Amino acid sequence: MSSQDLQGYRSGQPAQLADVLERVLDKGIVIAGDIKINLLDIELLTVKIRLLIASADKAREMGIDWWQNDPFLSGRNGHDRLEKRLQALEEKAGLPTSKDES
Amino acid sequence: MSAAPAAGSDEFGWYLYGVVAAGAALDDLAAVPAVDREYPVELVVEGSLSGVTSRVSTAEFDEAALPGRLGDAAWLEQKIRAHEQVLENVLSSATVLPCRFCTVYHDQADLRRFLAECESALVAALDRISDRVELGVKAFVDSERFASSAGTRSEKIRELSERVSQAEGGRAYLETRQIERLVADELARFRQEAAPQLHERLLNAADEGVLLAPQRPEVSGREEEMLLNGAYLVPDRTRFEHALADLARERRGEGIELELTGPWPPYNFVPEELGS
Numbered sequence: 001m002s003s004q005d006l007q008g009y010r011s012g013q014p015a016q017l018a019d020v021l022e023r024v025l026d027k028g029i030v031i032a033g034d035i036k037i038n039l040l041d042i043e044l045l046t047v048k049i050r051l052l053i054a055s056a057d058k059a060r061e062m063g064i065d066w067w068q069n070d071p072f073l074s075g076r077n078g079h080d081r082l083e084k085r086l087q088a089l090e091e092k093a094g095l096p097t098s099k100d101e102s
Numbered sequence: 103m104s105a106a107p108a109a110g111s112d113e114f115g116w117y118l119y120g121v122v123a124a125g126a127a128l129d130d131l132a133a134v135p136a137v138d139r140e141y142p143v144e145l146v147v148e149g150s151l152s153g154v155t156s157r158v159s160t161a162e163f164d165e166a167a168l169p170g171r172l173g174d175a176a177w178l179e180q181k182i183r184a185h186e187q188v189l190e191n192v193l194s195s196a197t198v199l200p201c202r203f204c205t206v207y208h209d210q211a212d213l214r215r216f217l218a219e220c221e222s223a224l225v226a227a228l229d230r231i232s233d234r235v236e237l238g239v240k241a242f243v244d245s246e247r248f249a250s251s252a253g254t255r256s257e258k259i260r261e262l263s264e265r266v267s268q269a270e271g272g273r274a275y276l277e278t279r280q281i282e283r284l285v286a287d288e289l290a291r292f293r294q295e296a297a298p299q300l301h302e303r304l305l306n307a308a309d310e311g312v313l314l315a316p317q318r319p320e321v322s323g324r325e326e327e328m329l330l331n332g333a334y335l336v337p338d339r340t341r342f343e344h345a346l347a348d349l350a351r352e353r354r355g356e357g358i359e360l361e362l363t364g365p366w367p368p369y370n371f372v373p374e375e376l377g378s
Contacts, residue, residue, distance in 0.1 A: 009359070011362050015363060017179060
């Protein structure tokens, strides 16, 4: 239903992937404990997606296109490497980071 | 479709999409495929609450498999969309408290324990969003349309434009540049002011609202700059849509375009952590 002229605004259907991502990955109830999935993985994705959505220049500087082309997301990274890269991303983005490491 | 070692493994976990009141009259839950298409979406009732859940193969969703899976963009998109569609199906007939992606329990007893232990916090959270939906509103500014209408709003720009139309040569050039600078300043101020103004107006037709980070063009899929990316908890959808239509008409002349998304499960209006 895109009766834009009648209602004066657009209706975004079907939902854009970015709108779904910023909700499903970043919002909603987080249940701590008793879960088998390591939430760190989701946290990493979330930080990345926040960066991508909010900060074009930083994302480009880091060579991140959009999550599909992103080497960071292209699998087979061990947790240690993921954590290091997360810290690097946080530092570059000027976000508070848990540890000092480079 | 995927390279997963599909059947054969009889190991499964319980994926939790969200929580509804136990008495909720839900439409056909199985109408929408689950994140693991091998299993149907079902309800697990515990006390006054029901978990909207489905079984998932541990070959795909356990600690060992998941990190690699999350790196697979096609897998991720499919699962994230499935998560969302299951919740949207529930949302069409009930109030639902959405969980974050990949909330998985080892077995049903763990899921039930969570529902029992957090019952009061979950009930309070459900109460806040009861009979409400989340609607998203994005505002974009068409900077060309803004520039062409700037002269009608700024006295100074109007005067200069008139003078330029009569001036010639170097003088006209300088004054044209000056107009461009003034328009750029106006646009900068407009960017600062427009989002809070729009947000405030939309809040009048909502219970609550939050501002999300505006998306850049590669993400939004639109060339125009996004000024506002808001989410609103709305009790009366028709009233909200009327408010939005009024706003769109009022501000169209300045180059503002509004876009409505949703209804969404109220992701932005649930507590992140539950104090049990």
